[in-house]
Amino acid sequence: MESGRPGATPSEPPSSSAGHRAGAPDRLPAGPAALVGVLGLGAGLAVGHLVAGVLGPNASPFLAVGNTAIDLAPAPVKEFAIRTFGTHDKLVLIGGMGVVLLGLAVVAGLLSRRGPRPGTVFAVVLGAVGVAAVWSRPDLGPVDLLAPVAALVVGVVVFRWLHAVAVRRGARVGDGASAEGVEGAAVDGAAVDGSPAGAGTGRRRFLVMSAGVAVGAGVAGTGGQLLAGRGDTGGSAVGLGPLTPATPAPPIPAGADFAPLGTPSFITSNSDFYRVDTALSVPRVRVENWALRLHGGVDREVVLGYADIRDMPLVERTVTITCVSNEVGGEYVSTSNFIGVPLRDVLERAGVKPGADQLFSTSVDGWTCGTPVADVLDRGLLAIGMNGEPLPIEHGFPARLVVPGLYGYVSATKWVVDLELNRFDDKQAYWLERGWAQRAPIKTQSRIDAPSPFTTVPAGSVTVAGIAYAQQRGIGKVEVRADGGPWRTAELGTEVNLATWRMWRVELDLGPGEHTVECRATDRTGATQPEARVAPTPDGATGWHSTQFTVG
Structure with a gap:
């Protein structure tokens, strides 16, 4: 019959399908x-x-x-x-x-x-x-x-x-090919599914x-x-050998911390020192390639190499650094023995002209910082060492700034390569352009470290311990209270210097159940840590720190 197409072979595709594939x-x-x-x-x-x-x-x-x-x-x-x-x-x-x-x-x-x-x-x-x-x-x-x-x-x-x-x-x-058929089967060079x-x-x-x-x-x-x-700077740092300061920091006295009771050790190890910066990839600078330019409001522009700094009389200072991003009770605060050269001595190489109120520093990755000149000349340090070793890469190797008493964003430029003396009206640094304060003295703060939040402690006398800091003013006292009751004055650890934190502890008699403990610090000027919580922006957080735990 005509409709049966007796001459067609089994491999011939239907004309409609072939036409569809040909045109799609x-x-x-x-x-x-x-x-x-x-x-x-x-x-x-x-x-x-x-x-x-x-x-x-x-x-x-x-x-x-x-x-x-x-x-x-x-x-x-x-x-x-x-x-x-x-x-x-x-x-x-x-x-x-x-x-x-x-x-x-x-x-x-x-x-x-x-x-x-x-x-x-x-x-x-x-x-x-x-x-x-x-x-x-x-x-x-x-x-x-x-x-x-x-x-x-x-x-x-x-x-x-x-x-x-x-x-x-x-x-x-x-476009219209069928996915049906027997996998792998083919007749006359075509799979059953038409591919x-x-x-x-x-x-x-x-x-x-x-x-x-x-x-x-x-x-x-x-x-x-x-x-x-x-080009890892590790080998470069190791080759420097030990850093021996001409003026070492005094030894940390006994009783400076209450680490067995839960406070941090007084000196923070390099590996535990907090790190907050904008560098997505840590800058790696070898000492032989590093140079520090001094210019702006100076008598003469000067470029110093690492050997120039290393050959100057080195001093060692115990300093606590605090990040402005720290919330009340936050962990972005650490203490180290920094080794370096007073910034006053470094700047004198170029001769400081009167009138400048800002030291505008620049990192190798372009980050900028503005520091009040008065603070720089009073106590600023160009640090090349940390806890007896060259600076770790992530903490600014080969050199960084350390200016005690100011939050890090205006005082602690890492991987520093440029120092310009000018006025705050001349240039705005990285964080000032983003709405943060121009001058940022560290606020009086205290923190409870033990007992840890939401833990259970044995019944009886409970030891509450923590840290307090008010760099350059010093801590006068720390007070603690439980469940909104009367304030108790805590025992302070031995003071090391005004640029560092201070540990504290107090014994509280608390009955079984849940308790809330608060702390507040008063600095040597008589200013007490305020109760009201304020966010870090634009010049640092305030508020009382508290913790909750259960007495078993």
């Missing part, structure tokens, strides 16, 4: 398309990181964008990050950036199922952002643009190449090539990390 544009399946987007991004970032390993770690487009994001973030966002994530805020930022970029790469890949143009545009835009970020960084120069440019080129090339491989090797499906008989082999080739790109990206990224560490 091909498109990649969602999985391969997303994979192409992710691998293009990963290859670009990895090569950018590799090139940055040769030029300098901060030239990595990923880190440059992250550092720029930190600088552009509004102050409330920064405060939230520090308050919520503490010293892990940078890891959270890096992780968040990674998740966002991964999501964008997947979307770019999915938008490129019918052609590579959307993903190409995405790669170019992302590369341009990396170029702009590197260009805008104060610690990077024109040659550092090679890193983001390499990332852009490699990202585009890898994306388009993998996309072409995916299409050419059969990692695609027709080419070699599609399985083609897909395997695509996956092998994709795996190769992934491995290559991993090797490039790891290589960049290793290259970045090749």
